[in-house]
Amino acid sequence: MNGVWQGEAKINAEIPLLISQRLIKHCSVLPSPTLTDADLQTKDQLRTIYRAMLGGRLMEAKLSSLYKAGKIVGGVYLGTGQEAVSASLGCSLTMGRDVYSPLIRDQAGRTGFGEPFLDCARTYLGSAAGPMRGRDGNIHRGNPAEGYLAMISHLGTSVSAVAGVLLARRIKGELEGCVGATCIGDGGTSTGAFHEGLNLAAVEKLPLVVIIADNQFAYSTPSDRQFACRDLSARAEGYGVKGHEVDGTSLEDCARVIGGAVEAAREGGGPQLVVAKLLRLSGHGEHDDGSYVPQELRQSLLARDCVELGAEQLIAAGHATREEITQWSSELRDAVQEAVAIATQEAAPDARTEDWFALSTPSMREGDYES
Ligand SMILES: Cc1ncc(C[n+]2csc(CCOP(=O)(O)OP(=O)(O)O)c2C)c(N)n1
Numbered sequence: 360m361n362g363v364w365q366g367e368a369k370i371n372a373e374i375p376l377l378i379s380q381r382l383i384k385h386c387s388v389l390p391s392p393t394l395t396d397a398d399l400q401t402k403d404q405l406r407t408i409y410r411a412m413l414g415g416r417l418m419e420a421k422l423s424s425l426y427k428a429g430k431i432v433g434g435v436y437l438g439t440g441q442e443a444v445s446a447s448l449g450c451s452l453t454m455g456r457d458v459y460s461p462l463i464r465d466q467a468g469r470t471g472f473g474e475p476f477l478d479c480a481r482t483y484l485g486s487a488a489g490p491m492r493g494r495d496g497n498i499h500r501g502n503p504a505e506g507y508l509a510m511i512s513h514l515g516t517s518v519s520a521v522a523g524v525l526l527a528r529r530i531k532g533e534l535e536g537c538v539g540a541t542c543i544g545d546g547g548t549s550t551g552a553f554h555e556g557l558n559l560a561a562v563e564k565l566p567l568v569v570i571i572a573d574n575q576f577a578y579s580t581p582s583d584r585q586f587a588c589r590d591l592s593a594r595a596e597g598y599g600v601k602g603h604e605v606d607g608t609s610l611e612d613c614a615r616v617i618g619g620a621v622e623a624a625r626e627g628g629g630p631q632l633v634v635a636k637l638l639r640l641s642g643h644g645e646h647d648d649g650s651y652v653p654q655e656l657r658q659s660l661l662a663r664d665c666v667e668l669g670a671e672q673l674i675a676a677g678h679a680t681r682e683e684i685t686q687w688s689s690e691l692r693d694a695v696q697e698a699v700a701i702a703t704q705e706a707a708p709d710a711r712t713e714d715w716f717a718l719s720t721p722s723m724r725e726g727d728y729e730s
């Protein structure tokens with residue numbers, strides 16, 4: 360764990376460079392292509408995560424073009440560059456057993472968690488057949504009965520919401536073997552809800568995993584205007600939880616560190632805070648060109664594309680061939696196209712006949728609590 364950063368603002372300007380130097384050391388060694396038995400499980404896991412990353416990237420590319428064609432109601436926020444982090448978390452969780460609350464840049468995590476592309480396409484295109492019946496913002500989709508929480512826009516509240524679900528399960532005697540997880544941005548960590556949720560989880564020793572995708576910006580606010588400690592992982596100590604740091608551009612590292620944090624929480628290790636370092640490779644949303652991101656940051660190791668790097672890692676380790684990756688890409692692209700083609704044909708909800716009661720009542724809510 361790092362200590363508290365005591366430097367001045369001018370020193371904070373060096374942070375991206377320091378991070379880059381750490382990442383060079385971190386990422387230059389690829390694993391040996393000779394597989395042992397233990398490596399086979401890793402191989403499977405990395406292939407699964409990579410396919411979720413690719414699926415998320417391709418789905419989002421389609422959403423971006425639909426947005427530019429004026430076909431989407433509302434904004435589109437991409438997770439470009441964050442797929443290794445997101446998919447490593449989604450693939451470590453099991454729908455129906457665990458609790459997952461994804462955020463705006465978590466399409467890859469949703470795919471890894473098992474959300475069909477069709478649910479995604481239907482929500483973005485406002486189809487009444489979608490999981491939110493075409494009534495809600497495109498990222499506010501989920502199925503709480505399966506532990507899949509619909510995103511809450513108020514940053515930080517997902518930490519409290521997941522902690523609350525875990526606490527409720529404990530009270531009902533249903534927590535055994537479960538993990539609850541969410542992802543948040545660097546900016547979101549400045550909210551009261553983040554603090555309250557993590558503190559409660561720490562005191563209650565809940566199996567909560569919080570991933571901070573430190574992508575260097577909150578809208579256009581750089582990290583050194585967001586927090587004054589050297590690294591957000593230093594905060595774990597203050598909360599009394601286990602802290603981890605990971606190179607968010609590396610599939611191998613994310614799979615190991617994020618997968619390890621989920622297992623540690625599942626095995627009774629209490630809350631885990633993982634800080635992933637990366638750069639947002641898109642604008643805040645598709646309406647933003649991100650022109651405020653300095654050139655040196657765009658050229659740093661933080662800006663490596665995790666999907667490209669992940670392919671290199673899989674190939675170098677002998678876990679996949681270039682041909683297989685091309686094949687996955689083509690299959691996933693077809694699956695995205697098919698989902699969008701179906702959703703495009705479907706009608707929006709009819710305001711005259713729609714039941715406007717909140718969707719968070721009986722059919723959608725977590726568990727089957729009697730009020
Ligand atoms: C409590 C709260 N304050 C402000 C906002 C408006 N807002 C939406 S996204 C965003 C920036 C978030 O930055 P960060 O947490 O770093 O996530 P990133 O967009 O970089 O993934 C802000 C300020 C909000 N949704 N919730």
Ligand SMILES: [Mg+2]
Pocket residue numbers: 544545546572573574575576577578
């Ligand atoms: Mg951010």
